[in-house]
Amino acid sequence: MNILRELYEYREMIKSLIHRDLRGRYKGSILGFLWTFINPVLQLIVYTIVFSNIMRMGIDNYYLFLFVALIPWMFCATSVAGGATCILQNQNLVTKIYFPREVLPISVVTSNFINMLYCFIVVLAVVLIFGENINLMAWLYLPLIAIIEYILVLGLVFIFSSLTVYFRDLEHILGIITMAWQFLTPVMYSIDMVPQDFMSIFNLNPMTPIIIAYRDILYYGEIPHIDTLIQAIIFGFIFLVLGFMLFNKLKRGFAEEL
Numbered sequence: 001m002n003i004l005r006e007l008y009e010y011r012e013m014i015k016s017l018i019h020r021d022l023r024g025r026y027k028g029s030i031l032g033f034l035w036t037f038i039n040p041v042l043q044l045i046v047y048t049i050v051f052s053n054i055m056r057m058g059i060d061n062y063y064l065f066l067f068v069a070l071i072p073w074m075f076c077a078t079s080v081a082g083g084a085t086c087i088l089q090n091q092n093l094v095t096k097i098y099f100p101r102e103v104l105p106i107s108v109v110t111s112n113f114i115n116m117l118y119c120f121i122v123v124l125a126v127v128l129i130f131g132e133n134i135n136l137m138a139w140l141y142l143p144l145i146a147i148i149e150y151i152l153v154l155g156l157v158f159i160f161s162s163l164t165v166y167f168r169d170l171e172h173i174l175g176i177i178t179m180a181w182q183f184l185t186p187v188m189y190s191i192d193m194v195p196q197d198f199m200s201i202f203n204l205n206p207m208t209p210i211i212i213a214y215r216d217i218l219y220y221g222e223i224p225h226i227d228t229l230i231q232a233i234i235f236g237f238i239f240l241v242l243g244f245m246l247f248n249k250l251k252r253g254f255a256e257e258l
Contacts, residue, residue, distance in 0.1 A: 003248070006100045013099060017107035022114065039074075041122075059190065061219075064130055068218035069187045069211045071123055075116035076153050076207060077178050083108040083157030084164045084174050087254060094254050101251040102244075105157045113150050123218065133221030141224055145213045148229075151236040152206055158243030162250040165257050186211055206235035 007014070059065050086104040087094060094101065120142075127134065164170045185207045186194070194202055202208050209232035213224040 003100060003102065007102060007106070010099055010103055014103050014107050014110070017103065018111045018114070021107065021111040061130065061132065064126065065190075065215070065219050066188060067123060067126060069215055071116060071119045072149060072211060072214050073182060073185065073187045073207070074119075075112055076149065076156075077182065078115075079109050079112040079153045080156055080160060080178060081174060082112065084160040085171055086157070086161050087165050088168075088171075101254060102158075102247065105154065105161050105247070108161075109150065109154045109157050113146075113153075117146075127218050131218070131221070133219065135217075135221035135223070138217045138221060138223045141213070141217055141229075144229070145210060145217070145224070145232070148232045148236045149210050151240050152210065152232075155236070155239030155241070155243035158247040159239070162247040162254075165254055166250065181205075181207070186215075203231075206232075206239060209235065 083105050086108045087101065090104055093099070094104075124139075160170065160174065182188075184201065185205055186202070191202065191208070191212055209228045213228050213232060216222045216224045216228070
């Protein structure tokens with residue numbers, strides 16, 4: 001409870017770091033904040049061309065099928081990649097002044113989460129215009145799924161940001177891990193296409209139920225199955241608790257390692 005009280009006391013620092021990240025993300029570029037929307041759209045175009053015309057998936061409205069899962073995946077991948085080095089990149093702060101070290105991972109994840117919410121404005125607009133299975137009642141579950149994903153990603157960033165301080169090579173290994181993780185997550189294909197022999201691997205993937213839930217809501221127009229929600233919630237809180245405990249243990253040696 002002490003750490004929660006401290007984080008509340010340092011809430012202005014968290015807000016400042018989030019504001020700095022959002023403003024500085026595309027500073028100096030001509031298109032600026034528009035890159036928030038351009039990046040996922042460009043990826044969407046590439047994946048759609050490849051998987052609709054070359055490696056045919058046989059999925060109706062594949063661009064929509066992909067888009068509703070790609071944005072949440074990008075939030076996870078970007079947060080893990082950027083969050084892994086958040087302690088290293090702020091070593092001047094860590095070694096010179098006192099503040100709850102948890103502020104840094106929280107600010108990174110929250111900044112990317114806000115970025116995802118902006119992107120979802122485009123996603124929802126595309127679904128409303130081109131979607132064939134729109135269920136506004138199912139959309140009421142979107143905030144729940146988004147919060148669950150935020151909790152999961154925060155736990156992951158707690159883990160990787162603390163470990164990277166002690167194992168600097170992890171920063172580079174994570175690029176390979178994230179790439180493999182994307183292909184082991186039903187982002188570009190349906191979970192129904194996974195052979196039964198490999199389902200145990202996918203069931204251990206914490207992003208699988210989250211992606212399925214987003215797609216159920218926005219592509220199929222269905223309320224997520226209760227099993228999917230329970231699995232996502234369990235994964236989210238397990239990783240948050242494990243990440244928080246590991247971070248709390250390792251943060252005591254951050255200053256010495258840096």
